[in-house]
Amino acid sequence: DAKTTQPPSMDCAEGRAANLPCNHSTISGNEYVYWYRQIHSQGPQYIIHGLKNNETNEMASLIITEDRKSSTLILPHATLRDTAVYYCIVKRNTGNQFYFGTGTSLTVIP
Amino acid sequence: GAVVSQHPSRVICKSGTSVKIECRSLDFQATTMFWYRQFPKKSLMLMATSNEGSKATYEQGVEKDKFLINHASLTLSTLTVTSAHPEDSSFYICSAKGGASGSVDEQYFGPGTRLTVT
Numbered sequence: 548d549a550k551t552t553q554p555p556s557m558d559c560a561e562g563r564a565a566n567l568p569c570n571h572s573t574i575s576g577n578e579y580v581y582w583y584r585q586i587h588s589q590g591p592q593y594i595i596h597g598l599k600n601n602e603t604n605e606m607a608s609l610i611i612t613e614d615r616k617s618s619t620l621i622l623p624h625a626t627l628r629d630t631a632v633y634y635c636i637v638k639r640n641t642g643n644q645f646y647f648g649t650g651t652s653l654t655v656i657p
Numbered sequence: 658g659a660v661v662s663q664h665p666s667r668v669i670c671k672s673g674t675s676v677k678i679e680c681r682s683l684d685f686q687a688t689t690m691f692w693y694r695q696f697p698k699k700s701l702m703l704m705a706t707s708n709e710g711s712k713a714t715y716e717q718g719v720e721k722d723k724f725l726i727n728h729a730s731l732t733l734s735t736l737t738v739t740s741a742h743p744e745d746s747s748f749y750i751c752s753a754k755g756g757a758s759g760s761v762d763e764q765y766f767g768p769g770t771r772l773t774v775t
Contacts, residue, residue, distance in 0.1 A: 583766075590661075590750050590766035591701070634700070644691065645752070645764060647701040 551635045556652040559629075565622040567651050569635030572616040578639050580611060582620045584631040585650070591634065594620065625655045659685045661753050663767035670741055670774055678736045678770045680751030686731035687753035691764065692724070695748040707734045741774040748772075 552570040559565040571580065579598050583591040595602055595609045597618075602609040608621040622629055634650040660683040670676050680690055688709050693701040705715045705726050713726035725737040734753075738745055748771055752764040 585701075588748070588769065588771070590663075590752075590768045592766070593763060596763075644703055644706060646703060647693075649700050 551637055551648050553633075553635055553648060553651045555649065556654070558654050558656055559622075559625045561627060561655050561657050562624055565625040565629065565653060565655070567620040567622075567633050567635075567653065568617065569620070570617045571635070571637045574615050574637050575639070578637050580609065580615075580618050581636045581638060581645070582607070582609065582633060583636065583645075583647075584629075584633045586628075586631045591647075594633075625653075627655050627657065629653065630655045659683075659753070659763075659765040661687075661751065661765045661767040663749075663751055663770050665770060666768065667771045668773070670772070672742055672774055673740055675737055675739045676741055676772060678738070678749055678751075678772070680734045680736070680753070680767055682732045682753040682765070685753075685765075687734075688731060689754040690728060690734040691752045691754075692726060692734075692736050693750045693752070695750060695769075701750060704736075738772065741772070743774045746772055746774045 579596050581596040582594040585591045595604055595607050597609045611618045632650040632652050634647050636645050662681045664679045690707045692704045694704050695701045703716050704719045705713045707713045707726045707728040709728045709731050715721045723739055728734040748769050750769045752766040754764050
């Protein structure tokens with residue numbers, strides 16, 4: 548599975564959009580981009596995933612570049628409860644295991 | 658969404674004893690469950706993959722005789738930390754691969770178990 552690179556930390560003002568980048572330059576054609584987040588001392592929570600089209604759900608939007616070498620997770624109106632570590636994972640859909648990188652620690656500031 | 662539970666949420670044990678952690682999928686059948694370990698301020702590290710009715714597959718560097726995994730049913734997997742030592746103190750998290758929704762390979766994570774070995 549392709550390796551991902553994320554900034555270690557980011558801040559975002561409450562109510563503003565949080566844009567979390569992820570680089571996955573070695574991604575293969577059959578690999579999906581998944582985003583999970585982990586609030587302190589809890590298990591990871593699924594956010595969104597995509598293959599090549601942009602995706603949106605009630606939690607976030609996922610923007611994948613045309614060459615698929617990078618993506619951005621967008622939380623449209625960040626709240627204090629969105630403070631967490633966000634993990635970008637690239638994985639083949641037929642493979643079972645998720646391998647977590649170091650993620651981005653997002654702090655939403657009042 | 659699908660719910661995965663873990664029990665206990667916290668456990669303190671003495672060095673040399675064994676501790677069992679349960680992972681249950683509450684509203685779906687999980688043919689595959691995964692166990693992770695997370696040290697403070699670190700990312701999740703996959704320990705093993707557990708398939709119902711067969712032996713678990715361990716990641717490189719994980720001692721299978723120390724971390725015993727039993728996936729006895731489609732809703733329950735257990736991790737037993739045998740002869741625990743203080744360095745085994747960690748946050749243990751399980752996940753379960755749910756029933757397919759199309760080709761999506763979603764996994765649902767439990768809330769984690771905080772193990773402290775004194």
